[in-house]
Amino acid sequence: MKSQNKTIILTIFSLQGGGAERFVLTLAQGFKQLGYQPHIICFKNQSDYCLPDDVPVHCLNYQAYRWIPKGLRYPIFAKVFDRFVKRHIAAEPALLLSNLWQVDQVLKYSRLPHRAFVIHNTQTQERQVHTELTDQALSRVYRGQHVVGVSRGVADDFAALVSTTRSLTAIYNPIDQPAIIQQAQEPLDKALTSGLAAGYLVHVGKFKGQKNHRLLIQAYAKTQRNVPLVLVGQGKLQAECEQLASELGIADDVRFVGFHSNPYGWIAGATGMVLSSDYEGFGLVIAEALALGVPVISTDCPSGPSELLPADNLVPVGDVVKLSEKIQDLMDNPAAYRSAFDSQLLPDKVAQRYLDVVGK
Known part of the structure; x- marks a missing residue:
């Protein structure tokens, strides 16, 4: 007989930007649609x-424990976590999802049942940057655990x-198509959209090495630049990319519009989306663009x-x-790159697959 417990816990270090953070918020709504009560716990x-408003968000002060050596810190904080969950949320959640390495190292020691660990990127690529x-x-943290890859x-x-x-198990990320379509209708800042009425290409992502904005800017510079290139996001490599656009003489054609918690208006209004990443786990923004009927081209990452x-x-x-040639073709014939949205990506469908992982 299946458990009647309706509490779900989704854990992530913080809700600061990024695809994993959007994943947590969207999946929480999927559990709501199935009649569960999700809670989000951040460190x-x-x-x-x-x-x-309908999903409680709790914050535990992980920073206060950073002075403790890692070998002791993780099991100690896992006890803090378990105690908080049992006292304030539920004695035994129906499902506990852990997201990203920092959190996984802690929840490996949790005594709560029905745990699953979500892997958001290809680890062979991640370890080139994160040598730990x-x-x-990896074996120490994930041995004997339920693990889900996002592709x-x-x-x-x-x-x-x-x-x-x-x-x-492989479970694709959830895409809340109705919510995305609704959010895309919110007006954009007119000061940022000036001169874009005839169309533009869009890229959404943090300015970091993985996303390879340099490749995108270099490839765009080799095209006829029929429409501007709009880069939505922020990050430590943004200034370097702005300098590159200036050096290539295309600064007037490349718009850096900053981070937007709701990027869907930018995506919906675009002639097409371009991804230039060296690697992706799933490619969340691709699926979001497909949900809006926007054509997409991308580098053929090892996954996603x-x-x-x-x-x-x-x-x-x-x-x-090759990317330059494909960008030019996208600008000339965007309809040729339009692809269908898969309804199996809707949040309730994805949420049920996560419940299936732990037999709920």
């Missing part, structure tokens, strides 16, 4: 999003590194884009010439 009180993700470290590519990559999980887009919409990773 840092920081958010770039308007938080939902050794085979030994088949992420799951396959993880399986090659860790063979001792309790279960390993090829699971959402036809082969003709993809170019090899790092190939500036």
Whole structure:
């Protein structure tokens, strides 16, 4: 007999930007649609999003425990976490989801049942940047756990590194198409949209190495630049990208419009979306663009884009010439790159698959 407990806990370090953070907020709504009560627990009180009124968000002060050596800190904070959940939320949640490495290292020690760990990126790529993700470290955290990869590519990559999980499942990220369409209708800042009425290309993502904005700007510079390029996001590499656009003589054609918690108006109004990433876990913004009927082209990352887009919409990773040619074709014939949205990505469908992982 299945448990009647209707409490779900989604845990993430903070709600500051990023696809994993949007994933948590969207999936919470999927559980609501199924009649569950989701709670979000963060380890840092920081958010770039308007938080939902119907989903409680709790913050635990992880910073206060940073003075403790990691080997002791993680199990100690796991006890703090468990005690908080039992006292303030539920003695035994129906499902506890852990998101991202910092949180996973703590919740590995949790004594709460029905845990699952969500892997948001290909670990072979992540470990090139985060050297602590050794085979030994990954095995220590995920051995005997339910693990979910946000794409088949992420799951396959993880399986090659860790063979001792309790279960390993690929579940695509949830996309709340009706909410996205509604949010896309909110007006954009007129000061930022001046001169864009005839169309533009859009990229949405943090300015970091993974997203390879440099490749995108270099490829765009080689096109006829029929329409401007709009870059939505912020990050430590933004100034470097602004300098590159200036050096290439295209500063007037490239718009840096900053981070927007609601990027959907920018996506909906675009002639097309371009992704230039070196790697993606799923490619959340691709699926969001498809939900809005916007054409998308992308680099063919080891996982993600090829699971959402036809082969003709993809170019090899790092190939500036091929990307430039594809961008030009997108500007000339955007309808050729429009793809259908998969209704299996709707939040309630995805939420049910997560419940299935732990037998709920």
